Structures are given as C-alpha cells and as structure tokens.
Amino acid sequence: MMAMMGAIPLVGCINLEAPDEPIVIELNINITQEVIYRLAEDAENTIDENADIF
Structure with missing residues (x-):
C-alpha cells in the first residue's frame, strides 16, 4: 500500500x-x-537444350 502511495506523484511527470x-x-x-x-x-x-555438348 505504501508503494502505491509513493508512485502516485510520479504519474504527472511523463512528457x-x-x-x-x-x-x-x-x-x-x-x-x-x-x-x-x-x-x-x-x-x-x-x-537441357544442348545435352549433346555436355
């Protein structure tokens, strides 16, 4: 619960x-x-066309 309360002020800091x-x-x-x-x-x-040469 304390971690959630500490994270609330950070929500508005994203630009x-x-x-x-x-x-x-x-x-x-x-x-x-x-x-x-x-x-x-x-x-x-x-x-294939010149099989006799090879």
Whole structure:
C-alpha cells in the first residue's frame, strides 16, 4: 500500500515530445537469391537444350 502511495506523484511527470529531426527507416533488401535462382534456371535450360555438348 505504501508503494502505491509513493508512485502516485510520479504519474504527472511523463512528457512525450516529437523529435526535431525526421525518423529515417533504411530498408536494405537482399535480392541475391532471386538472381542466383534465375541464373540457375537459365543454365539448366541451356544444358537441357544442348545435352549433346555436355
């Protein structure tokens, strides 16, 4: 009960302010997997079309 009474004066001390500078979110997206998949598919098609060379 004493802890609750001691915490009551702290309720009005919270202030929220917006930052002066804009918030920047950097999105670094890695697309390596898609490029490798396309190259692998293209290589597979080339090998299938030219099976006598390999």
